[in-house]
Amino acid sequence: MTTPTDVPPSLVEARDVRVSLQGTEILHGVSLTAAHGEVVALMGGNGSGKSTFVRTMVGAIPAASGTVRLFGAAATPQSRARLGYVPQRITASGGVAATALEVVMSGLLGSRDERTGLGARLRGLVPPRDARERAHAALRSVGIEDLAARDCARLSGGQQQRVLIARALVRDPDLLFLDEPMAGVDLESQVQFAHTIGHLKEHGVGVVIVLHEIGPLARLIDRAVILEQGCVTFDGPPPKDLGVHALPGHDHEHPHEDPPAPDGGTLGLELP
Numbered sequence: 001m002t003t004p005t006d007v008p009p010s011l012v013e014a015r016d017v018r019v020s021l022q023g024t025e026i027l028h029g030v031s032l033t034a035a036h037g038e039v040v041a042l043m044g045g046n047g048s049g050k051s052t053f054v055r056t057m058v059g060a061i062p063a064a065s066g067t068v069r070l071f072g073a074a075a076t077p078q079s080r081a082r083l084g085y086v087p088q089r090i091t092a093s094g095g096v097a098a099t100a101l102e103v104v105m106s107g108l109l110g111s112r113d114e115r116t117g118l119g120a121r122l123r124g125l126v127p128p129r130d131a132r133e134r135a136h137a138a139l140r141s142v143g144i145e146d147l148a149a150r151d152c153a154r155l156s157g158g159q160q161q162r163v164l165i166a167r168a169l170v171r172d173p174d175l176l177f178l179d180e181p182m183a184g185v186d187l188e189s190q191v192q193f194a195h196t197i198g199h200l201k202e203h204g205v206g207v208v209i210v211l212h213e214i215g216p217l218a219r220l221i222d223r224a225v226i227l228e229q230g231c232v233t234f235d236g237p238p239p240k241d242l243g244v245h246a247l248p249g250h251d252h253e254h255p256h257e258d259p260p261a262p263d264g265g266t267l268g269l270e271l272p
């Protein structure tokens, strides 16, 4: 018989979170959980509150009420050190002259591995031997190791996005928050990225990912949480016939077409 103690705690458990920014309530009591190896897509139209919710869960902005628990306990600086976070739309080097490898290595500063010497979960993906080697491995895992020595500021938007994902992965996170990581990334790179997410999932890492379009990640997503105007309107398995525009709340305005299917089918991409 299963007792409550047999059930592993959620990696993140946000309950009834309310957030106000500049006097306006943006999130009106939203909840989300992610368990080991679970990939949760956070979706919804522009301005529905996705980024605000992610920023609250990683501790970047405070909740007015409600709770965010990490790894089964109230969030602490130590438990936040176990998170990886790729914010939305920032440039990888922040205007500072730095190579892609240096930007990724900066992700190790203050990481728990540096402090505790814990081994890397992602053996084979991020070997723990030294920061340089780990940074190379993280770049390899997102398919851009050949760009390691390049000036980050001169990389394309999509390439910079992958540098930032590598920077989050090099910390060997137990839980990864990604805010629109597919924005500006070409289809081939999205497939590569999906392989990386599949690898993390297999190793028990939880992933909360803000998406406008499911694309190549469709088969990896366990649950979709849909926000509309600061409220959760759906939380459950993504519908079977999920196309890139199929979810409720898909009301963002930029014009786009479904990406072309490489084999003439409907996004029939082979994933791990």
Ligand SMILES: Nc1ncnc2c1ncn2[C@@H]1O[C@H](COP(=O)(O)OP(=O)(O)OP(=O)(O)O)[C@@H](O)[C@H]1O
Pocket (backbone or CB within 6 Å): 021, 022, 026, 044, 045, 046, 047, 048, 049, 050, 051, 052, 053, 088
């Ligand atoms: N610092 C801020 N101060 C005041 N209001 C803010 C601030 N940041 C965001 N907002 C507002 O909060 C609401 C939710 O914004 P948020 O960026 O969380 O939405 P989103 O769902 O991530 O949108 P998008 O899909 O466009 O990225 C918007 O109305 C936005 O204008």
